[in-house]
Amino acid sequence: MFREEAGRLTASLVRLLGDFDLAEEMVADAVVEAMVRWPIHGMPDRPGAWLLTTARHKAIDRIRRESRYREKLTLIAALPESTTREPDDRLRLIFTCCHPALDPDAQVALTLRAVAGLTTAEIARAFLVPEATLAKRLTRAKQKIVAAGIPYRAPEPEERRERLDQVLRVIYLVFNEAYLTTSGDNASRWELAHDAGWLATLLIRWLPDEPEPLGLLALIRLHLARWPARVDDEGGLVLLKDQNRLAWDRGQIDDAVSLIARAAAMGRPGPYQVEAAMQAVHCEASTWEDTDWPQLLQLYSLLASMDRTPVVLLNRAVVVAEVEGPGAALEQVEVLARPLARYHLYHATRADLLRRLGRDVEACVADREALRLTTNPAERAVLLDRIGRGTRAAGRDDAG
Amino acid sequence: MKYMLLLTQGAWQENGTEAERTEIYQGIMEWFGRQWAEGTVVESNQLQPPATATTVVLDTGGSTLVDRPLLEAKEAIGGYAVIDVADLDAALAVARSFPMPDGKIEVRPVVER
DSSP, rough: OOHHHHHHHHHHHHHHHHHHHHHHHHHHHHHHHHHHHHHOOOOOOHHHHHHHHHHHHHHHHHHTTGGHHHHHHHHHSSSSOOOOOOOOOOOHHHHTTTTSOHHHOOOOOOOOIIISOOOOOHHHHHHTTOHHHHHHHHHHHHHHHHTTOOOOOOOOEEEEEEHHHHHHHHHHHHHHHHHHHHOOHHHHHHHHHHHHHHHHHHHHHHOHHHHHHHHHHHHHHHHHHHHHHHHHSOBBBOGGGGSOGSSSSSHHHHHHHHHHHHTTTTTTTOOHHHHHHHHHHHHHHSSSSSHHHHHHHHHHHHHHHHOOOOHHHHHHHHHHHHHHHHHHHHHHHTTTTTTTTOHHHHHHHHHHHHHHOOOOOHHHHHHHHHHOOOOHEEEEEHHHHHHHHHHHHHHHHHHO | OOOEEEEEOGGGTTSOOOHHHHHHHHHHHHHHHHHHHTTEEEEEOOOOOGGGOOEEEEETEEEEEEEEEESSSOOEEEEEEEEEEEEHHHHHHHTOOOOOSSOOEEHHHHHOO
16 A cells, blocks of 8 residues: 555645655655554544645755755645646656666666655565665665756657656666566566566556557566466466466456557557567467467567567567478578577577577587576576487487 | 766777768767757867877876877767757757767766856
């Protein structure tokens, strides 16, 4: 309860005060006071209103001590007591947290802190950075917002597309952090993944005419649907082709598919909608072999036309392997050698294709390169296993 | 709020033809003309080429002179403008509208006393 409330209060206060830093601090102080007073005096009838009033009074006291803000003080004192917390405030908050003038890391930290209400410690744990580092990151970002004059507002229509992309990217970054990392306990990964989903849901509520947030939520839901099958009993990663599809959450998949349809009806395709559609193709196949590869290839080509990055082209090549064979795919993959030299999945994909073409020795070399480039323990386990099997197979060939 | 726009030398100043460069300079002059007229720019100057710069290095012992600009060729400052706009978004919009084909512009708020 507190997390949501804190987020909403901060948003309302920022609007009143025009000072992000101050608003956050005052909300925190109000919450602390609540935790001390309420057990003694009992909970007020409207706790939200109590918190807002308390935070405002504290803010007024603080501002009184700073002469520069004398005129702002008159402004606040004159405003009527307000307990309506408009969704507009939250929208302004998330767009401000995700302002492109801030470092992407800072955008993520700020969004999780101010919008999702995670504590500094929780965020630090999720991203595997020391808490002090994260605290400094947050402070710098908040100071920059105030000092550089980053305005507290939602973007104008002409900036909407670019700014929305930024917010979607931040939310997806959070989701990926939860989904791909396997260190830390599973329960907090799950919570963080759901926080990302929740942020996407908020966006949909506030921007009902935008299709991409729907696409993003669908994408998140589809990944979450497969979560139970993704990790085996020992905590190892199970590749999509080997997953037990009966463990997938059909309900989430159906929900996601209707979100995709809702988005498609708006007639403005975008990368998140396409990625969601691709995952839906996988989720609707009863086995790896039954996957509608030609449709997937079409979707990848569509994605590549919107987002012509090497990683997209790499993933597209994986599908090409299923439609045109590993030889054609390998040709397309090797074109990406320079931009993706340091990307472990480039080498892992290449290794897989080489193995399918019977070039086991080269495959092993590529797998080792992939191993060198990733620190993710689950992925390393998969690669080590492949190298092990590959070595044994080569051994058999020599012997026979 | 006042912001300083620090305009760097662009690759365009080395490459291309004399005619192309002249055209760009013309566009920049017109841009400044408009910004001044609208009251966006409150101060601006083009600086002479980086080769004319001398850097003074101060230290507890005294000071030394270096026959070089602060920042090396590619990132050397070519000029500056102080603008007075509502917020950072407005400042960034002004910077992004600067009519040069390449180069960097630092946008930093001025301390106002």
